[in-house]
Amino acid sequence: MAHRKARERDMLDSVYSMLALVFILVACVELCDAATVVDVYRLIQYDISGVPFGSRLASLNHHAGSLHFSPGADLSRTVVMIPVRELNISFVTEYVSRKHPLGGMLFLLPEIFRLENGGGGKDVREKEVVKNVLLELEKLLVHAKLPYPVYFAFENDEIDAVLDDVKKNDATGQPATATTGGYKLVIPIAEPKKVASPTITNIQGWLQGLKADGDANQLPTIAIVASYDTFGAAPALSVGSDSNGSGVVALLEVARLFSLLYSNPKTRGRYNILFGLTSGGPYNYNGTHKWLRSFDQRLRESIDYAICLNSVGSWNNELWIHVSKPPENAYIKQIFEGFTNVAEELGFKVGLKHKKINISNPRVAWEHEQFSRLRVTAATLSELSAAPELLESTGGLLDSRHFVDETSFIRSVQLVAESLARHIYGYQGKNIQIFADNSSLAVNPSYIRSWLDLLSQTPRVAPFISKNDPFIMALKKELADHTDEVIMQHEVLDGMFTFYDSTKASLNIYQVASVTFDLLLLLVLGSYLIVLFSFLVITTRGLDDLISLFRRPPSRKVEVSQEKLANDNYECVMV
Amino acid sequence: MTVFHFFNCAILTFGPHAVYYSATPLSEYDTLGTSVKAALVYLGTALVKLVCLATFLKVSETDNFDPYQELLKALIGFIDVAGLYFALTQLTHRNISQNHKFQAVGLGGLVKTLNLKLQSHYLTSFSMLAGWAFADSVLHRLAPLWVGARGLEFTWDYLLQGLEANANLVLSISLAALGSLMWLRKNKPKTLIPIIYACAGIVATMPSITSYLRRGLGWQFPKVVGFELFTSLVMAFISWQLFSACQRPSA
Numbered sequence: 004m005a006h007r008k009a010r011e012r013d014m015l016d017s018v019y020s021m022l023a024l025v026f027i028l029v030a031c032v033e034l035c036d037a038a039t040v041v042d043v044y045r046l047i048q049y050d051i052s053g054v055p056f057g058s059r060l061a062s063l064n065h066h067a068g069s070l071h072f073s074p075g076a077d078l079s080r081t082v083v084m085i086p087v088r089e090l091n092i093s094f095v096t097e098y099v100s101r102k103h104p105l106g107g108m109l110f111l112l113p114e115i116f117r118l119e120n121g122g123g124g125k126d127v128r129e130k131e132v133v134k135n136v137l138l139e140l141e142k143l144l145v146h147a148k149l150p151y152p153v154y155f156a157f158e159n160d161e162i163d164a165v166l167d168d169v170k171k172n173d174a175t176g177q178p179a180t181a182t183t184g185g186y187k188l189v190i191p192i193a194e195p196k197k198v199a200s201p202t203i204t205n206i207q208g209w210l211q212g213l214k215a216d217g218d219a220n221q222l223p224t225i226a227i228v229a230s231y232d233t234f235g236a237a238p239a240l241s242v243g244s245d246s247n248g249s250g251v252v253a254l255l256e257v258a259r260l261f262s263l264l265y266s267n268p269k270t271r272g273r274y275n276i277l278f279g280l281t282s283g284g285p286y287n288y289n290g291t292h293k294w295l296r297s298f299d300q301r302l303r304e305s306i307d308y309a310i311c312l313n314s315v316g317s318w319n320n321e322l323w324i325h326v327s328k329p330p331e332n333a334y335i336k337q338i339f340e341g342f343t344n345v346a347e348e349l350g351f352k353v354g355l356k357h358k359k360i361n362i363s364n365p366r367v368a369w370e371h372e373q374f375s376r377l378r379v380t381a382a383t384l385s386e387l388s389a390a391p392e393l394l395e396s397t398g399g400l401l402d403s404r405h406f407v408d409e410t411s412f413i414r415s416v417q418l419v420a421e422s423l424a425r426h427i428y429g430y431q432g433k434n435i436q437i438f439a440d441n442s443s444l445a446v447n448p449s450y451i452r453s454w455l456d457l458l459s460q461t462p463r464v465a466p467f468i469s470k471n472d473p474f475i476m477a478l479k480k481e482l483a484d485h486t487d488e489v490i491m492q493h494e495v496l497d498g499m500f501t502f503y504d505s506t507k508a509s510l511n512i513y514q515v516a517s518v519t520f521d522l523l524l525l526l527v528l529g530s531y532l533i534v535l536f537s538f539l540v541i542t543t544r545g546l547d548d549l550i551s552l553f554r555r556p557p558s559r560k561v562e563v564s565q566e567k568l569a570n571d572n573y574e575c576v577m578v
Numbered sequence: 579m580t581v582f583h584f585f586n587c588a589i590l591t592f593g594p595h596a597v598y599y600s601a602t603p604l605s606e607y608d609t610l611g612t613s614v615k616a617a618l619v620y621l622g623t624a625l626v627k628l629v630c631l632a633t634f635l636k637v638s639e640t641d642n643f644d645p646y647q648e649l650l651k652a653l654i655g656f657i658d659v660a661g662l663y664f665a666l667t668q669l670t671h672r673n674i675s676q677n678h679k680f681q682a683v684g685l686g687g688l689v690k691t692l693n694l695k696l697q698s699h700y701l702t703s704f705s706m707l708a709g710w711a712f713a714d715s716v717l718h719r720l721a722p723l724w725v726g727a728r729g730l731e732f733t734w735d736y737l738l739q740g741l742e743a744n745a746n747l748v749l750s751i752s753l754a755a756l757g758s759l760m761w762l763r764k765n766k767p768k769t770l771i772p773i774i775y776a777c778a779g780i781v782a783t784m785p786s787i788t789s790y791l792r793r794g795l796g797w798q799f800p801k802v803v804g805f806e807l808f809t810s811l812v813m814a815f816i817s818w819q820l821f822s823a824c825q826r827p828s829a
Contacts, residue, residue, distance in 0.1 A: 038731055187730060513730040521582045524737075528590050536597045 039161040039512040043109070044239040046144055046153035047464075048195055048503040056146060058153040061505045063190040065106035067512070069166060070094065071173045079104035082188045084166050086111040086158065088132075092139050099147045107152040109188065109510075110140070111166070116240075116403055117157050134401055141236040141399045152190070155237045155400070156510065165512055187513045195503040201466030201496040203232070203282035205294040206479050208486030210261060210278070213271035221301060224275040225423060226309035226381075228291065228370060229254045230284030231463060231478065233398030238464040239506040243398020244407045247284060248458035249316030252451055253416050254278055255481055260420050260444055262485035264437075272427035274307070278486060280478055282465050285397040286500050287367040290465075293494045295377055308338060309381040310423070311370035314396065315415035316407035316455075318386035321352045322415065325383045325390070327360045327375040334380045338422075341431055342384075345421045348434070349414055358390055366393060384419065404459035409452065416446050466502040583736070584727040590740030591719050594747055595712045616709030623661030624717060630657065711750040715743050738803045745803070748810035752817040753781045774820055781813055 046058040068081035070089070085095075087110055098105060113133060144153065156162065165186055172185055212222045229250035235241030242248070258278050265271045283290030295303070315322065324342060326335050339355050346353040360372050367373060368390035374381030387396060417438060424430070424437045438444045461474050468475065470493055483489045599613075719739055727736045756778040788806060791797045797805075 189730070511730075514732050515730060516583075516732040518582075521580075521586060524586045525582075528586060528593070532589065532593045532597055535594060536600070539598060 038514055039165065041156050041159070041162055041510045041512065043154040043156045043190065043508050043510045044237040045195075045506050045508060046149070046155070046236055047234075047238050047506075050501040052499050053501075055148050057144070057503075058149045058151065060107075060150065060152045061190070061192050061195045061508070063107050063152045063154070063188055063510075065188060067109075067165065067169045067186040067188050069170045069173050071170055078106065080106050082107035082109055082152075084109045084111065084169060086166065087136060087140070088113060090136050090140065092136060092143070095140065096143060099143060099149065105151050107188075108149075108154070110153070110155045111158045111162065112155055112400070114158055115405075116400065137401050138399075141401070142395070144236050145394055154190070154508070154510065155240065162512070185515065187515045189511045189513065190508050191511075192505055192508050195505040198466045198502045198504055201500075201502055202468075202470050203290045203293075203465050203494050203496050204468075204470060204475050205282060205290050205492040205494070206280040206475070206482060207294070207490050207492070208258060208278040208482040209488040209490075210258075210265050210276040210486050211488075212265075212273050212275045213268060215273075221305045222273060222275050223307045224277050224302070224305050225427065226277040226279060226306055226374075227254055227257060227312070227419070227423070228279040228281060228309055229312040230281045230288065230290065230370060232282045232284055232290075232465040232468070233402075233463045234285035234394055235397065235399035235402070235464070237400060237506075238467055239462050240400060241398050241402075241462050241464050242404075242459050243402050243463065244404050244455065244459040245316040245402050246314045246396050246398040247312070248398070248455060249314060249407055249412055249415075250312035251280060251458060251478075252454045253312050253315055253412070253419060254280065255454060255485070256416050256446060256451055257420050257423070258482060258485040259450065260438060260446070261423075263444060264424075272424075274427045275305075276423075276427075277306070278482060280482070281370070282468075283494075283496060284370070285394055286465075286496065287365060287393070288370050288373050289497050290494065291370055291373040292367075294492060295373060295379075297492060303377060303379060306374075306379050308334060309371065309374050309379060310419065311374075311381060311383040312419070313370060313383050313385040314387055315384060316386075316412040318408075318411050318415075321354060321386075321388075322346070322418070323354050323356050323385055323388050325356045325358060325369050325371065325385060326381075327358060327369075327372055328380065330355055330357055332380075335382070337431075338380075338382060338426075341422045341426055342418065344431070345418050345425070348436075349417060349421075351414065353418075354388075356388065384415070398463075404456065407455055407459075409448065409455075412455075413446050413448060413451065416451070420446070464506075466496060466500075467504070467506060580730070581728055583732070584723060587723055587727045587736040587740050590737065591715060591723065591743040592712070594744050595715060598747070613709030613712070617713035619661055620709070620713040621717075623657055626661075627657050711747045714746065714750070719743055735799065738799055741803050742806055745806040745810040748814050749781055749784055749806075752810070752813040753778065756781065756817050756820070770820060770823055777813060777816055777820070784809070 045061060048055075048057040048059060050056065063082060065080050065082045068078060068083050070083065070085060070091075072078065072081075072083075083105065085108060090110075095108075097103075169186055214222060230247050231251045233241040233243030233246065235243070261276055265276075279291075279294060281288070281290040281294055283293075324339060328335050330336070330339070335355075339353075342353050358368070360375055362376070369383045369385075371381035371383045391397075420438050421436070425433070425435075428437075430437075438446060440446075457477075463474065475491075479489055479491060723736055723739070756774055784806075788802055791805065792799075792802050
């Protein structure tokens, strides 16, 4: 008898230890199963000379709230979900300027701003309304310091349903906390780290002109430059189709046309053409500065003039040429006349704007100013009439594919190509169309379209593009196809700007029940089990037994155990 | 969501088994061994069932109710019954008589109507049932509960599963009682035999009925659980009546 009992005890022990082991193993498996998982894009985080800007935190673990909260509610543990369509910009301004404590902000952008949704004129009216709000919002967020996470997401059915639920809950006047249930937004991501030594890459292509025999002098050069990187509130969404995707595509198309002309020695001009795709545009054209400094003195002196392209894709009937040398300058006059003549033939106007450079001011508003600082004649062709401020018009949330108007863009390309060609081949003032429509040298709309589409799907914020990014390789290959020689220059972005990583994350939305619900459930289950227990005891052993369980008079127990012992002995004998 | 919820669901699912075991006289007769043996027999039948299912069934892409598949599943479910039969007849508990008579005399009230004499097959059937139902519950429900109920997301599913486990326990009690009536009692009134077999048949095919309701008629999970609870109570009542009916002649 004792023998058997000991064996049983051993068996039980081993069973317990195995169970414990299994539990430990299983506890290590933490699975995550949310109701909804959404891609979200973080607000940019950067420092200018040590002054912090943007959203300083990345990880998120708070309850969701909406804009319909009761005034005076404590939102320091709430993430406010704000659909941009219904945004009242004064709310955000107030919250940001007064530095109210907030758990986080989640902005919901309409679906049409998704990167994959290409052109198409659907819901243009809707875009107009949202456009102004977005512009103001972006400006506000980029120049503010927010000590909480700020994310952007695109609206879809699931997140709309969540938002409706949250609004309903908020309407009852109860903010979501641990005791009242609701939705929890979780983004499990590490602390954002500084991007060490952000690289900027300049790509240049060189088309050699026709050197006459016995001509020892260097041929004059004309430069066409465009900066290809962007900056915006959400760096993972900053595709900058117009600023400055349009400039890049215009440059590539002009390169293609001139490479056709220069491939045949009979039509090769007596000018070298230098194509430059520079980076670091939003940061006072840092890349252009470094690129120019790397030039040979002779090369720099041989540049007749440089045309910089900045946002030429969405204008109506007027383009601007911005210069820093006074308009009375002979060279400037020549360039301007050339452009004006071509523009008249194409049916639009070109205006001239003069902005003096202040050498002591580090702010470089136009790319041509970098050239002018080194005594090279340059001008910028742009649809913007005024110089943009720092980090403005650099391709933000709004600047997506349907922002570019193809017809006006094609006209800009024709303008640039024709003016250059007439200067190179000496046809100024003559009514000859070199790149006429329906000719073999016509501007190719499908080429333009495919490159614009590509650029509209590639976010290009410089510190987040590595040296060997596939996009940079693509640009290099394309330029190599059209030019004789391509050189890549890798530099480090100037120390004034510091950037932090974590631009994209996955948001998990959980529906949680409150703690009171759990406690209530525990109470209910406890009483259910107690009732079940008493019921079974009553039906099988009688009410007396049940009461005896609670009283436990010691005498009774001894009696029972003695009886048991006697019976066991009796059994043994029987068996 | 959270370990608290997991704990709640666990006690809803496994609590009744523990209560059942401790509340009835089973715990006093050291029937743990029999329960463990029953659990092992259940494991065996589950493995056999799995092998048969894997061999004979094809995986259906859609969620429709396919009568042939369900028929196959029901046939395989009878293996369950075969296992129960095997366990009941082979693993009888030997600790009998004297104590029980003593205890039985001491019981009053409700118990007299049931006239529980706690004969060997009673003890066998009920202790086996405890083991069987517990093993069933653990194997089917512990893993999903552990993995799912601990996440942050809250759903009613796990609580409904716990209720389903309770209903299954009651059904298993009825099945065991009917099984014991069918195979262990040698003197049954003739009129009641077909009813006994019919009830046993219904209880044994419960899984197919529920899956038909869920897939063929498209009932929601709470409705199905409610139906299960209702039928389990009804079957328990019927088998109780049958039990007492068979008891009376031999009293």
